[in-house]
Amino acid sequence: MPRTYVDDNFGVWDNMDDPDHREFYHQVQRESVRKKCQGCGRMVRLRPSYGICNSCAERAERGGDY
Numbered sequence: 001m002p003r004t005y006v007d008d009n010f011g012v013w014d015n016m017d018d019p020d021h022r023e024f025y026h027q028v029q030r031e032s033v034r035k036k037c038q039g040c041g042r043m044v045r046l047r048p049s050y051g052i053c054n055s056c057a058e059r060a061e062r063g064g065d066y
C-alpha cells in the first residue's frame with residue numbers, strides 16, 4: 001500500500017512517487033505552524049501565510065462564503 005500524504009494546507013497530495021514532490025511536502029510540513037483555522041475554528045497545521053484549512057478552502061472554491 002502506498003502511503004497517503006495528507007495535510008491541512010492542501011488536503012490529499014498526489015504524485016508522491018516523485019522525489020521532488022515528496023521533498024516539497026516535507027518542506028511544507030516544516031514551515032507549517034499550529035494555528036486556528038479562520039473558517040471552521042479547528043486547530044490545524046498551516047503554513048504561516050495560510051489562514052484557512054484545506055476543507056474550508058475547498059468549500060470556498062465551491063462557492064462558499066469566504
Ligand SMILES: [Zn+2]
Nearest residue numbers: 037040053056
Ligand atoms: Zn477550516
